[in-house]
Amino acid sequence: MSSMEELLAGWNEKFRPHADGAQLPPHHPHCLACGPDNPHGHHLTVHRRGEEVHATHVFDERHVGAPGIAHGGAVATVFDDLFGFLLYLTGGPAVTRKLEVLYDSPVILGTTYDLAARVTRTEGRKLFMEADMKQLGGSRVASASALFLSVDVTHFNQGMPR
Numbered sequence: 001m002s003s004m005e006e007l008l009a010g011w012n013e014k015f016r017p018h019a020d021g022a023q024l025p026p027h028h029p030h031c032l033a034c035g036p037d038n039p040h041g042h043h044l045t046v047h048r049r050g051e052e053v054h055a056t057h058v059f060d061e062r063h064v065g066a067p068g069i070a071h072g073g074a075v076a077t078v079f080d081d082l083f084g085f086l087l088y089l090t091g092g093p094a095v096t097r098k099l100e101v102l103y104d105s106p107v108i109l110g111t112t113y114d115l116a117a118r119v120t121r122t123e124g125r126k127l128f129m130e131a132d133m134k135q136l137g138g139s140r141v142a143s144a145s146a147l148f149l150s151v152d153v154t155h156f157n158q159g160m161p162r
């Protein structure tokens with residue numbers, strides 16, 4: 001089976017309907033944000049909650065920017081990937097065209113944060129999304145908005161070894 005055939009076979013399984021409350025599958029085992037087999041990754045676990053996706057996350061020393069504080073790029077990575085989990089609810093592949101992050105307060109290493117994301121609007125191939133990151137039961141530390149564009153699964157052929 002070629003890599004592309006394997007990708008397509010796995011893809012169909014991932015896009016089956018997921019029950020409310022269910023843990024959603026990682027994009028692939030080595031995904032930087034959610035892949036369980038990526039030693040540098042965030043190992044994000046994400047659940048469906050109604051029409052939103054939710055995660056709790058603790059940034060660690062691998063994600064450090066200023067001492068004790070998460071790197072802004074690491075925070076953006078987690079938001080981008082969380083948006084990627086909404087595709088299991090919208091039912092088809094899409095990729096990030098635009099991502100904007102607002103950093104309200106430093107994201108502190110070793111602290112648990114709650115994240116939630118939702119689709120706010122669709123327009124043809126365009127998916128507009130919003131997300132926020134909060135201290136547990138507390139105030140918002142960052143928010144993000146994104147535009148994803150739906151693509152055919154053959155889009156991912158561009159990353160296959162030649």
Ligand SMILES: CCCCCCCCCCCC(=O)SCCNC(=O)CCNC(=O)[C@H](O)C(C)(C)COP(=O)(O)OP(=O)(O)OC[C@H]1O[C@@H](n2cnc3c(N)ncnc32)[C@H](O)[C@@H]1OP(=O)(O)O
Nearest residue numbers: 007011027028080081084095096097098126147149151156
């Ligand atoms: C298991 C497997 C793992 C699968 C793993 C999935 C993991 C998800 C992980 C998280 C997500 C990622 O990191 S994804 C990786 C990062 N992103 C990427 O690599 C994407 C790179 N960019 C691209 O490949 C391309 O630019 C696309 C596909 C995004 C768009 O190219 P295109 O298909 O040619 O589309 P294009 O004609 O430019 O635009 C389509 C429509 O959108 C509009 N449009 C374009 N940009 C904008 C904009 N900023 N604001 C408003 N509208 C816009 C256009 O005017 C047009 O409107 P109209 O004329 O139609 O009205």
